[in-house]
Amino acid sequence: MRKMISTALVLATFMLIGLVNVPTTQILLRLTLKNSIKKLEEAIMRFVYVILFSAMIVMYSVGCAAPAVNTPTVNTSTETSANQSAASSPAESNIQEELIIKASYEKPLSLNNKNTILLDGLLDGEEYIEVIVNGEIFNFEQIELIWNESKSVIEEKETVKTIEKLANQTLVIKTSQPEGIPTEKIKWKSRTGKAYEYIIQESSLDDSDNSRTKFEIN
Secondary structure, rough: OOHHHHHHHHHHHHHHHHHOOOOOOHHHHHHHHHHHHHHHHHHHHHHHHHHHHHHHHHHHHHOOOOOOOOOOOOOOHHHHHHHHHHHOOOOOOOOOEEEEEEOOOOHHHHHHOOOOOOEEEEOOOOOOEEEEEEOOOEEEEEEEEEOOOOOOOEEEEEEEEEEEEEOOEEEEEEEEEOOOOOOOEEEOOOOOOOOEEEOOOOOOEEEEEEHHHHHOOO
């Protein structure tokens, strides 16, 4: 603003001088205009330099900005499901797995449960072998037995039925328990691979503890 006022005063002075000497006034006016244009050009160049310098600073700041940190997302539903599965496993929750076998003349009540498995024995009869699994067992087999006369031993003839896995289930075999040489047995394994077996033969079928056999599964 001060420069404009000064320029105006200079021009006014030149005009007054021009009243006396017109050629001199024209020369002074030309010189003044040239100086003003030169100063304007310098001001514009300085402004352009400031803009370019500011733009360079902004670009440098953006390029050097710290990268965003990605916070990992935890799938709580998966962890909860995995924890529930681990807690439900008898082996991991220190719950003793067991298999209980009950021999009876009476039809067991467990047959009223649709999840109970019913197998036919190798002998016709109205006796029942109830196998109650608390936990998990694997490679359950129903096997036919024969008597080897030459060796005087009972041997396995063939596998009649195989069930890959039983978990917290009940299985009932309808058969007859012979008083002499047995004709069938059942075998199974624990999750660690330990083998167990039970020979189906005559035993006490009353309400005493002799009709109940318990296996702790390890």
